[in-house]
Amino acid sequence: xxxxxxxxxxxxxxxxxxxxxxxxxLISGPNGSGKTTIAEAxxxxxxxxxxxxxxxxxxxxxxxxxxxxxxxxxLGGLERASFTxxxxxxxxxxxxxxxxxxxxxxxxxxxxxxxxxxxxxxxxSGSPKRRRDxxxxxxxxxxxxxxxxxxxxxxxxxxxxxxxxxxxxxxxKHLNEAAVPLxxxxxxxxxxxxxxxxxxxxxxxxxxxxxLSIAIRMPAEEGDEVRKRLHDRMVxxxxxxxxxxxxxxxxxxxxLTGRAAKSSSSGEVAFGAFCLRxxxxxxxxxxxxxxxxxxxxxxxxxxxxxxxxxxxxxxxxPFQTVxxxxxxxxxxxxxxxxxxxxxxx
Numbered sequence: 001x002x003x004x005x006x007x008x009x010x011x012x013x014x015x016x017x018x019x020x021x022x023x024x025x026l027i028s029g030p031n032g033s034g035k036t037t038i039a040e041a042x043x044x045x046x047x048x049x050x051x052x053x054x055x056x057x058x059x060x061x062x063x064x065x066x067x068x069x070x071x072x073x074x075l076g077g078l079e080r081a082s083f084t085x086x087x088x089x090x091x092x093x094x095x096x097x098x099x100x101x102x103x104x105x106x107x108x109x110x111x112x113x114x115x116x117x118x119x120x121x122x123x124x125s126g127s128p129k130r131r132r133d134x135x136x137x138x139x140x141x142x143x144x145x146x147x148x149x150x151x152x153x154x155x156x157x158x159x160x161x162x163x164x165x166x167x168x169x170x171x172x173k174h175l176n177e178a179a180v181p182l183x184x185x186x187x188x189x190x191x192x193x194x195x196x197x198x199x200x201x202x203x204x205x206x207x208x209x210x211x212l213s214i215a216i217r218m219p220a221e222e223g224d225e226v227r228k229r230l231h232d233r234m235v236x237x238x239x240x241x242x243x244x245x246x247x248x249x250x251x252x253x254x255x256l257t258g259r260a261a262k263s264s265s266s267g268e269v270a271f272g273a274f275c276l277r278x279x280x281x282x283x284x285x286x287x288x289x290x291x292x293x294x295x296x297x298x299x300x301x302x303x304x305x306x307x308x309x310x311x312x313x314x315x316x317x318p319f320q321t322v323x324x325x326x327x328x329x330x331x332x333x334x335x336x337x338x339x340x341x342x343x344x345x
Contacts, residue, residue: 005072010064012037022339027324029343035324039296045071046111048104112289120273131252138193176230184222200279218252270301
């Protein structure tokens with residue numbers, strides 16, 4: 001997928017502005033100039049949500065009652081499409097492809113991009129939810145049908161939660177049994193995604209010339225073992241009125257260079273998270289979904305050596321890249337043949 005053009009209207013600080021992108025684009029400017037807003041607009045148009053807020057109303061420019069972003073992309077094979085995301089202060093939202101309304105599920109099934117931000121440090125050293133989200137995205141990259149399995153499992157979670165809250169125990173056994181193949185499938189696909197991420201991470205580390213590795217550990221129960229764990233927790237779940245077991249609660253752990261990520265230096269963790277996103281990018285490419293790689297202000301926690309290595313890695317990617325940085329375009333390593341976008345205050 002190749003992003004050709006992006007239009008923002010009433011989005012954050014911008015009244016109306018548009019950008020064209022090359023194979024490699026570097027966006028530079030001082031803090032507050034709107035660099036992250038451009039990355040956020042890409043995510044909103046191509047993924048249907050912001051990575052900075054759960055409430056898109058916060059993205060609407062002060063004084064405006066609605067906002068709109070539009071991305072024109074080349075999907076390959078002579079196929080081009082325009083994706084839009086529009087929303088207003090009443091909470092109404094509309095996603096379209098070539099003018100026709102689509103669901104977010106259809107949107108993320110049609111586009112391919114990887115977003116790397118400063119918050120990715122939390123993916124390594126923060127809560128398990130960040131790591132679950134990362135592995136789930138990788139699993140969907142390997143198999144787009146994973147989104148259907150995950151959607152069915154989320155329906156199970158909602159249905160079971162409703163039964164537990166209303167103390168209706170009669171349907172729990174049937175629901176648990178129906179969930180066994182879903183949980184098994186999720187665990188199986190997460191495991192395959194983790195192995196692919198580990199292999200690609202090692203490729204990236206070798207290319208960077210660093211002795212850096214990643215270990216990913218997660219629950220792997222399937223079949224009868226899942227059935228037993230669901231059964232063993234039924235009494236406590238009924239007492240507490242909530243689920244106590246399932247992939248949405250899995251404690252996925254990551255470890256860098258043989259040490260717990262939490263004890264690694266901030267620079268090492270930041271570089272490790274960056275390499276994880278590059279591994280995800282390579283995974284999508286190997287699966288036949290060549291992605292757009294967006295890196296937003298990822299170098300803040302890196303020293304000069306890691307920053308230069310990171311820029312070299314970005315420059316070597318065989319996919320379109322968009323990088324934002326507050327540093328001047330000429331400072332440090334810059335991928336060749338860059339389209340430069342300079343923003344003022």
